[in-house]
Amino acid sequence: MTGQSVLIIGSGGREHALAWALARSQHVSQIFVAPGNGGTTWPAALGIAASTSISIEAKETSKLVEFASQQGVGLVVIGPEQPLADGIVDAFQIAHLPVFGPTQVAAQLESSKAFSKEFMLAHGIPTAEFAAFEDIHQARKWLQTFDRPVVVKADGLAAGKGVIICDTPDETDNALQLILETHQFGAAGNRVVIEERLTGKEFSVLAFSDGKTIAPMLVARDHKRALDGDQGLNTGGMGAFAPTSDITPQQIEAICRQILQPTIDGMAAQGTPYVGVLYAGLMQTADGMRVLEFNCRFGDPETQVILPLLETDLYEVLLACVQGRLHEIGLCWKDASCATVVLASGGYPQNYTTGLPITGLENVDKSVMVFHAGTTLQSGQPVTAGGRVLAVTAVGPTLDAALQQAYRAVNKIHFDGMHFRHDIGKGVDS
Ligand code: AMP
Ligand code: GLY
Numbered sequence: 199m200t201g202q203s204v205l206i207i208g209s210g211g212r213e214h215a216l217a218w219a220l221a222r223s224q225h226v227s228q229i230f231v232a233p234g235n236g237g238t239t240w241p242a243a244l245g246i247a248a249s250t251s252i253s254i255e256a257k258e259t260s261k262l263v264e265f266a267s268q269q270g271v272g273l274v275v276i277g278p279e280q281p282l283a284d285g286i287v288d289a290f291q292i293a294h295l296p297v298f299g300p301t302q303v304a305a306q307l308e309s310s311k312a313f314s315k316e317f318m319l320a321h322g323i324p325t326a327e328f329a330a331f332e333d334i335h336q337a338r339k340w341l342q343t344f345d346r347p348v349v350v351k352a353d354g355l356a357a358g359k360g361v362i363i364c365d366t367p368d369e370t371d372n373a374l375q376l377i378l379e380t381h382q383f384g385a386a387g388n389r390v391v392i393e394e395r396l397t398g399k400e401f402s403v404l405a406f407s408d409g410k411t412i413a414p415m416l417v418a419r420d421h422k423r424a425l426d427g428d429q430g431l432n433t434g435g436m437g438a439f440a441p442t443s444d445i446t447p448q449q450i451e452a453i454c455r456q457i458l459q460p461t462i463d464g465m466a467a468q469g470t471p472y473v474g475v476l477y478a479g480l481m482q483t484a485d486g487m488r489v490l491e492f493n494c495r496f497g498d499p500e501t502q503v504i505l506p507l508l509e510t511d512l513y514e515v516l517l518a519c520v521q522g523r524l525h526e527i528g529l530c531w532k533d534a535s536c537a538t539v540v541l542a543s544g545g546y547p548q549n550y551t552t553g554l555p556i557t558g559l560e561n562v563d564k565s566v567m568v569f570h571a572g573t574t575l576q577s578g579q580p581v582t583a584g585g586r587v588l589a590v591t592a593v594g595p596t597l598d599a600a601l602q603q604a605y606r607a608v609n610k611i612h613f614d615g616m617h618f619r620h621d622i623g624k625g626v627d628s
Contacts, residue, residue, distance in 0.1 A: 237570025544615020
């Protein structure tokens with residue numbers, strides 16, 4: 199099984215990290231990333247497969263299927279949630295191409311919060327109390343009977359912005375109006391989920407699944423707020439580190455037994471087996487562990503710190519998931535730490551300019567992995583093309599060593615307006 203090619207769908211730091219890891223597989227000789235970014239093209243080198251960005255967008259499903267068929271790819275890997283929610287896996291399956299990711303119905307665990315909550319309720323998976331509504335009057339009526347603080351969520355995908363934490367009844371009503379009447383989130387807000395507001399420490403656990411078996415990954419923590427000290431607006435993630443020291447192997451085992459395995463078993467029992475990465479956003483409350491949400495894909499930037507620590511050949515793991523034989527694989531992890539610092543465009547997560555030259559990359563130590571996210575090449579030179587521009591990533595024997603190396607590299611890179619957090623891996627935020 200030598201010399202396979204792999205197609206990765208997506209354009210962020212997560213997809214660059216996937217390409218980086220798959221290029222190191224002994225089975226892979228060529229990677230394609232569609233559409234990729236300024237960092238996802240490189241030539242083959244000793245023990246590393248070549249990678250090429252191809253100009254097909256993630257939403258151009260039929261073109262992607264045609265490309266993969268023509269190339270005879272050995273594996274297709276889907277990065278972001280939107281194509282999964284749109285049914286891209288089903289399209290590859292119809293064409294008999296091996297594809298890693300959940301089908302459209304299975305991806306509803308992320309793409310519909312109402313589906314996900316009802317699923318958890320039906321399968322005894324611990325989560326916050328909730329109700330779902332399409333009609334604002336019904337929602338208001340229910341709220342009169344529910345006298346605890348709530349969180350209001352748009353049902354569908356809203357780029358991480360569809361969750362509104364409400365402190366007062368007025369805020370709750372405003373949130374309902376924003377979603378159901380003003381249609382702030384478009385069709386994603388045709389329905390709302392109102393949930394009991396929980397308190398506790400948050401963390402995420404990601405696991406591979408083949409539809410029957412699960413294999414948890416090392417636990418990573420990301421930093422969601424834009425500014426140091428957990429201040430500023432929510433972002434897609436300003437940095438991450440792995441492994442975290444505050445979650446024990448016993449807790450992971452309990453999460454697998456009480457949450458992840460029952461989810462996979464429940465999806466199989468419903469006739470919609472879940473293959474791909476199951477990402478559970480969890481909260482440790484005074485009453486036990488609760489699921490806040492499921493994502494149906496690798497995290498970004500969690501992937502950038504998880505994959506550099508994976509010793510097992512990633513292609514073998516993903517193919518085993520697709521072929522329903524994950525039980526044959528034992529995941530091995532490096533006894534080390536990994537940290538990533540995201541360099542963002544000035545103004546992100548709000549408005550920012552693009553097309554700014556990125557300099558200094560050639561001065562970065564070769565052992566540091568600079569995963570590109572929002573970049574593109576102009577006359578061969580990298581320029582900014584998105585909010586999160588680069589994820590500067592280092593592995594070290596300790597978290598401190600990894601952080602020092604990553605920050606040393608950050609100081610060598612420049613683009614106008616560049617901002618980043620100085621406290622990745624410090625404190626307790628999530
Ligand atoms: P979600 O996209 O559902 O994970 O929500 C995004 C963020 O909102 C989470 O990371 C939590 O910080 C917060 N959140 C979501 N649901 C709840 C809840 N029921 N209680 C308290 N905070 C929540
Ligand atoms: N870093 C959060 C996510 O990927 O959803």
